[in-house]
Amino acid sequence: MLRWPLVRALRFDVFGGPEVLKVEDVETPSPHAGQVLVQIHAGGLNFADTERRRGLYSSDTPLPDTSGFEGAGVVFALGQGVDEAWLKRRVAFIAPRAHAEFCVVPVGKLIPLPDSVDFITGAAFPVQALTAWHVLHTLGHVKAKETVLVHSAAGGVGQLLVQLAQEAGARVIGSVSRDAKQERTRADAVLTRGPGFVERLRELAPDGVDLLLEGIGAEVAGEALQCLRPLGRWVTFGTASGPPAPLALEALYEKSISVAAFWLRTDLPTEIAAQAAREIVARVDDGSLQLEITTGPLEDAARAHRRLEGGLTTGKWVLRIQ
Template identity: 35%
Template structure:
């Protein structure tokens, strides 16, 4: 098979959105265990910003992005679960999803049903897998709980709102504006706290009749760490799964004791989808909700691949709602 050309977004040095450059690279035939994907849509996530800035360092130069969808163009030796022409997606890298064509380890690739579009799959994989492991594995929600979920109007948040509603869980969300609060409510949040105008722990105490919540899901990080701990019941679980406002640093474990013998975990998607079987099972869980009409993937913004810089600017400034995707012709 001849080598093909692909356009990619490349990071030559860590920094702001201006370091993102459009480049052309050679893509060889897929090696053993690899799947070559002609990509149709690419999902954006805050982890892309962490990689761009060097918070999560990778050897330079490097690509960006961990999730995308497309059509199988070729398969390497030993790949049997997908074939050329299949509609597929992946949500766990490796890094370099901002590309028109690429080779991906077969174990990361899942088939997507016809009921899920390429854009939905690209916007859904990492975010959907995130909510799946948060709600079904890290702290398995059974229904009738009241929980706190920060950034409820974001890409992960809107999936969480809908999934919580499907489970019969009362999700209290936080948001930064009345518009975002209304959006989260529309997609299933039981109540939303505007953290720019309200005291979050005080409002949680009021909404729970003084009981607080058994679990807080926090993808914001530094800005919400203290308030999150103050919302937890004794022996509650703080699930810190992201750093949108910066990493949590200088943690004093004595604070956990003082606030009621609290638990803290810092989980990642990779740890919960470590095998091909676990990946497919988690993805199927997500796709079933979409197919059943219980999960509407809200794509708030679309950018061309060449405009990745603009997409990063919008994401970093919190001017986005729902998911953001890069589109390919």
């Protein structure tokens, strides 16, 4: 029997602006077979949370609903068939409805947290760092000495892409939407997007870049092919500025361009997913992957959403829950 029949959760009854978010009590969920109940200490905020709140994310959002896709905490109860070794373990996880004091998580979505990694950090990396890893390695096949263009290089995924690409030996050109963000990325060169972007990029990479990584969509998709060199690769992983215009496949022939799209919810082969998690946790643990984290209480989530979708944040925003 749980000591907490009701738990605090960040809820929305209707789709809309940040003002629809409210903290209220809901019934504690129960773990079913193959699931655990996690007592959450911190929840990571992602751009997808703002899309889900607006009703733009996917069709599987029932209303009313609880926000959140990732968190970190302690395994509190086990569903049927789950190995008892999970009980009381410190974990990070990816699962919907994570912005609450308790969340049900399928055991396959748990990431054991080393003791050296605190819960705030644990809630900051799962979605963005695993996305960055797969975009860069699983799909981007980055190689040493290549030139990589990372759009929104001061954002959550962007900052991690920059570090992982540099670790792989690539030269990284980052883009940001405003000059003030330039100092919030470690890219080797930084450009503010806007008029003349392609020409300014060509001054840094006269033939174009080998690899273009972007989660912006409409704003940058129209110029993407001009940014790439022959045999270049373009990996798209989001549409923060809205969906891009349809891409004509014939447009790819001239420079023999490859295009790939990534979504973390894809049912990836187990070994590929597990290896990415191992690689990321090792780098978070030894400090070689640095996270810029801003924290705020669950009650302040509407302000965090407003800043995130206004393009005003850099790095990661984590909600403190316990």
